[in-house]
Amino acid sequence: MRRTLYVLGGLALASLFAAGVTPKAALVPTAEAAGGFTIQDAWPGVTFQTPVDVAAPADGSDRLFVVERAGRILVGKKFRGGAAVPPPSVFLDIRSLQMQGEALDQGHGGLVAVAFPPNFAQTQTFAVFYGTGAGTDTDPYRAVVASYRTSAGNPNVADPASGRVLLEVRKRAPIHFGGGLTFDKKGMLCIGIGDSGTKNDPDKLGQDTRVLEAKILRIDIGATSPGLPYGIPQDNPWATGAGGVRPEIWAYGVRNPYRMSCDRETGDLWIGDPGQQLREDVSMVPRAGNLGWPLMEADKPLVAGDASSCVPPVFAYGRDMGRCVIGGVVYRGQRCPDLVGKYLFGDNMAPQASDADKSGRLWAIPVKGGRSTGAPEAVVDVEDVVSIDQDADGEVYFSQLSTGRVTTLVPAR
Secondary structure, X not given: OOEEEEXXXXXXXXXXOOOOOEXXXXXXXXXXXXXXXXXXXXXXXXXXXXXXXXXXXXXXXXXXEEEEOOOEEEEEEOOOOOOOOOOOEEEEEXXXXXOOHHHHHHOOOEXXXXXXXXXXXXXXXXXXXXXXXXXXXXXXXXXXXXXXXXXXXXXXXXXXXXXXEEEXXXXXXXXXXXXXXXXXXXXXXXXXXXXXXXXXXXXXXXXXXXXXXXXXXXXXXXXXXXXXXXXXXXXXXOOOOHHHOOOOEEEEOOOOOOEEEEOOOOOOEEEEEOOOOOOEEXXXXXXXXXXXXXXXXXXXXXXXXXXXXXXXXXEEEOXXXXXXXXXXXXXXXXXXXXXXXXXXXXXXXXXXXXXXXXXXXXXXXXXXXXXXXXXOEEEEEOOXXXXXEEOOOOOEEEEEOOOOEEEEEEEOO
């Protein structure tokens, strides 16, 4: 294995690239049960090549989909104990569309997310997010959102030819593509796009509503609007584009919203937004909300400007807790009843008393009405976690980049 740097939010996360999907001897869970919980492999004996996302459609199929950063999505039946299930198989392979070589290894690009709409069982259409480009005039860096369909007659294989680019946002460097991707309860696709990656966002992209960078976007992939391959939802705050505001914008003032989720009970939209040097933040994203960047870094003033309209984060923390927030989900599963109604989030560079050479921790914050109602509690240590996701039952899964593991949260026994 070769050592490389995986960068999120301007901070380098040293990671070991894992081998391809390979059955191995059953792995023993390695996480400490910090709060009565531990992790175990989602598919015992299976590892992945740089897993970065897990998703599951609400179609009754009991399947999980795993995204590999180089450009593959794999699909497998959910493991429910007992006899082993077959290793996951390739659902979609779009490696030819991804960034190559050093740009992929050192940046934020590649395939980073997949999302399934509430009506996936009927439409068989889903969305992906990837960062690509070579940084040239003919092939600029860009964040891409595209839709695909499953192939006729086989729901476990997508049709690569069905790919349709919905949105492209040019980027100045192969960093801060964003990557947050989720459908809300109305079936609209919500997208997180990062800023330029430059210190303090000198062009104030976060506050410039004429551009799509440093924004949370919301579009309808099942419709079209004049001149666009997608529809503008009529309940978007600037749906008419009045005053030059881009109609796709749902909220603004974010830095690099790499992970985003929709609370399946309340419909609230949540992100984790990596900080620059001082603070990390967890936010509930309100309609038309200004989350502050670059006027604010989480809850701290950063540059001159009127921050009176900024929406404060639900929770912010400093370097005593970590240096790279990983947004998660409000837990609505049944396996861990003590966590129901709590927002679970992680940090890839969290201090650990048990092993100074490892990093990665999961926390839980009780939330209600888009606000925290208590202090965060440590749940479990998760090495090199880069994504916190949920299946159709609301159970939680972790993508662990350096080890190639996809793990799930369970009560400690």
